[in-house]
Amino acid sequence: MRVQKLDVPVCTLGEGPVWSDRDGCLYYVDIPNYRVQSYTPSTRKHHAWTFPTFVGSLGECRSGGLIVSLGDRVVRFDPRKGLSSVEEFCILEADRPLNRLNDGKVDPWGRFWVGSVRIAEDAAEGQLWCVGANGTARLMRSDIGCSNSLAFDSSRGRVYFADSTKGLIEHAELDAARENIGSFQPFAKAGKGAPDGSCTDAAGCLWNAEWGGHRLCRYAPDGSLERVLDLPISRPSCCTFGGPDYRTLFVTTARYNMTPEELAQDPHAGALFSIELDDDSIQGRPADLFAI
Numbered sequence: 001m002r003v004q005k006l007d008v009p010v011c012t013l014g015e016g017p018v019w020s021d022r023d024g025c026l027y028y029v030d031i032p033n034y035r036v037q038s039y040t041p042s043t044r045k046h047h048a049w050t051f052p053t054f055v056g057s058l059g060e061c062r063s064g065g066l067i068v069s070l071g072d073r074v075v076r077f078d079p080r081k082g083l084s085s086v087e088e089f090c091i092l093e094a095d096r097p098l099n100r101l102n103d104g105k106v107d108p109w110g111r112f113w114v115g116s117v118r119i120a121e122d123a124a125e126g127q128l129w130c131v132g133a134n135g136t137a138r139l140m141r142s143d144i145g146c147s148n149s150l151a152f153d154s155s156r157g158r159v160y161f162a163d164s165t166k167g168l169i170e171h172a173e174l175d176a177a178r179e180n181i182g183s184f185q186p187f188a189k190a191g192k193g194a195p196d197g198s199c200t201d202a203a204g205c206l207w208n209a210e211w212g213g214h215r216l217c218r219y220a221p222d223g224s225l226e227r228v229l230d231l232p233i234s235r236p237s238c239c240t241f242g243g244p245d246y247r248t249l250f251v252t253t254a255r256y257n258m259t260p261e262e263l264a265q266d267p268h269a270g271a272l273f274s275i276e277l278d279d280d281s282i283q284g285r286p287a288d289l290f291a292i
Contacts, residue, residue: 003275049082128147155204
């Protein structure tokens with residue numbers, strides 16, 4: 001395994017990496033610095049766009065551009081056109097000004113799932129939403145401490161989710177019509193840290209970044225821990241596969257709320273990393289696209 005720290009600005013709270021085949025780059029966010037960012041491996045170029053509020057997560061749209069979760073709403077944004085292209089898509093939590101939207105992911109059927117968290121992280125006031133291409137939003141879950149770990153396995157009709165404050169990754173079944181969701185069931189308990197962002201690979205295994213755990217964990221579809229990748233940073237926040245063959249793991253990290261003593265022990269906190277695996281049998285899959 002080869003772990004490389006990429007030459008991009010450090011994030012306070014890097015999150016939400018999505019590989020774009022169309023643009024040949026990795027999109028990701030820095031939540032408290034209000035930024036959508038991109039990194040293009042072929043040119044080693046980094047770009048950033050600063051919004052007026054928190055930027056929690058993003059996904060690609062079928063017609064071009066991105067779907068982005070901001071403080072209390074979801075917007076469309078085309079990086080090629082800049083901030084003047086931002087269009088409001090739907091408002092989710094105007095009634096909860098102490099919340100912000102957090103982890104989000106497009107599902108295999110073109111919907112954008114996004115959860116929220118109390119900004120101060122002092123109450124279980126978060127919610128989980130499913131946003132359709134027509135702009136309607138369905139409330140899927142409430143009373144969440146910190147919504148995270150959204151990922152999908154289309155072959156098993158499954159959605160993954162974690163309330164990071166509970167340390168447990170759960171899964172639920174989606175019915176054949178993809179309109180309803182079953183009850184969430186325990187899938188895997190985090191070991192050293194809290195379960196943060198996730199992705200699935202081509203084999204249907206779940207990769208989870210353990211916040212505070214210095215590691216990524218790969219879980220088999222039955223929830224068993226298949227392997228652990230130890231990392232040189234304490235707070236990996238999310239991971240995704242990318243590159244032309246989907247064999248590179250990109251990992252966002254954070255330095256959010258770290259003390260000077262913690263930063264001295266973890267000098268690369270907040271950096272963006274790439275990982276080349278030794279196992280050629282492992283491959284990611286393209287990101288799902290929002291159905292607009």
